[in-house]
Amino acid sequence: MRIENPVIEASFIKRLNRFEALVDLNGRETLVHVPNSGRLKELLLPGARVLLEIRERPGRKTPYELEMVYKGDRLISIDSQVPNRLILQSLRDKIIPCFAGYTVIEKEKTFGNSRFDIKMSNESEVCYMEIKGVTLEVNNIAMFPDAPTVRGSKHVKELIEVVKNGMRAVLMFVIQMDGINRFTPNDMMDPEFGSNVRKAVKSGVEVNAYTCSISRNDIALKAKVDVKL
Structure with a gap:
């Protein structure tokens, strides 16, 4: 399954609620959508390397979708869909x-x-x-x-x-x-x-x-x- 949209790296800061989090993107605190309502406590740690998919669509609160997280060298998809x-x-x-x-x-x-x-x-x-x-x-x-x-x-x-x-x-x-x-x-x-x-x-x-x-x-x-x- 190919991800056609651009993918960029950021650093995780904190989760705000089930579906929103903050990341450090190029030195700026940035809102992202979290496509998974699970706890993910062992993955979404401060400083964790994350990959964001850029989804530019009308009506979105943020264009950034938190698609993957690095756990050490292992890349893990967190998108529940x-x-x-x-x-x-x-x-x-x-x-x-x-x-x-x-x-x-x-x-x-x-x-x-x-x-x-x-x-x-x-x-x-x-x-x-x-x-x-x-x-x-x-x-x-x-x-x-x-x-x-x-x-x-x-x-x-x-x-x-x-x-x-x-x-x-x-x-x-x-x-x-x-x-x-x-x-x-x-x-x-x-x-x-x-x-x-x-x-x-x-x-x-x-x-x-x-x-x-x-x-x-x-x-x-x-x-x-x-x-x-």
Whole structure:
């Protein structure tokens, strides 16, 4: 997924609220939009190197979108819309073999009390997929969530109902960085979410995790990693 707009580097100062922050851009304190409502406490530290995408559009409060953060030498995408775009593109391009057989791919389709990110179907099967972006890493292990998520548990429980109704269900974690050894639920942050994921797997829900290759101007789905439950 190519970033066509200009990308520039800045230094993080502080977060003002969920969607706004201040950075040092060429010696000036500058307002930026943060496209992620998660805590990101291990990433958005004072002095952290960040990459801004310049989006010049009418009505924007600031043209600067905080797209990526350096954690040491590792570049991490924090845009919460990136995982869905990457998976949708990958499904349509048939580059994930286990989903290549679906002929219809739809976004944001409702089942029960939840709206899932993707619905796939062919003449014989229906599959619902929920996608979660992962930005938290400790010792090359990716974890989700970085904050308690009632909504996340609700989606997992609904995926179990999908399976009970004779359809395929997938929980897809997109790790928005490279160099990761494996993925695991963050039980210390949200033990209920981890417990629900394990129940889902026992019920027949598939759990996958993929890393991304990331550069200043490009993000692509890279490799499947082990999921340790």
